[in-house]
Amino acid sequence: MRPRPGDRSAGHAWRFSCSRPSAPAGARSPGRTATVLPDTRLYNERHPHFSCISRIAMTQTHFGFQQVPEEQKVKKVAEVFHSVAAKYDVMNDLMSAGLHRLWKAFTISQAAIRPGFKVLDIAAGTGDLTKAFAKRAGPSGEVWHTDINESMLRVGRDRMINHGLVLPTLICDAEKLPFPDNYFDRVSVAFGLRNMTHKDQALAEMRRVLKPGGKLLVLEFSKVAAPLQKPYDIYSFKVLPWLGQKIANDAESYRYLAESIRMHPDQETLKGMMQDAGLDRVDYFNLTGGVAALHVGVKL
Secondary structure, three states: OOOOOOOOOOOOEEEOOOOOOOOOOOOOOOOEEEEEOOOOHHHHHHOHHHOOOOOOEEEEEEEOOEEEEHHHHHHHHHHHHHHHHHHHHHHHHHHHOOHHHHHHHHHHHHHOOOOOOEEEEEOOOOOHHHHHHHHHHOOOOEEEEEEOOHHHHHHHHHHHHHOOOOOOEEEOOHHHOOOOOOOEEEEEEEOOHHHOOOHHHHHHHHHHHEEEEEEEEEEEEOOOOHHHHHHHHHHHHHHHHHHHHHHHOOHHHHHHHHHHHHHOOOHHHHHHHHHHOOOEEEEEEEEOOOOEEEEEEEOO
């Protein structure tokens, strides 16, 4: 059962379990490699104790620099964010020297939220964008605070309640959004797309729920300018894990962060993916020499 969009039951987090349609035979998506085992029916008949061997497709994807089965990536990403949720905002300020606040402020200005707008914030986490969108949409608007990770969502919900904002807070998967077509004026995802297994499907879902004329904003770490590459690598792979260990007692989650950034599509590739998902007028803005980039697309 889906919630009624606009249902504002205070302080509740709804859960959804949505199945993804099976992909056509042989279909592949960017960032995934499919390995198909040979036909083992005869082998299984002769060796029933190995009946677990079957003709199946094992789809691999990346978790940082590792290759893992797709179903494991979801669990591993969840473990990362359960671990860092409590210190997430402190670490963001330290890691970026506060720059993430400027990047988000630029995203908010580009979103151009007006009173009465319906807004979906995906991978909203601790709610920086959600809170700003809600203030601009006003009491006649409708802003959804969503994330696949319950720990992050709870931190964000509590922060917004402390600021006097009670918004619909929803645990959901961006690849299977439980909202009707053509519903939102704006959809945003900040620092979340790179953690999604099927980015192409997530982008298609974001477009689906946008109204014609609606805008998608994707704020994400990206590929830095060449002169910055060497110092950025040193910072990412040496300093970030050290900070993670000192502040959050978790070096591995911040090592994953650095690796996941390197595996994320660069600016032009992501622009192409958004166009392939059916978005028009796609453009991007490099922020701080490409450390982050804001991609914007419109549904016509």
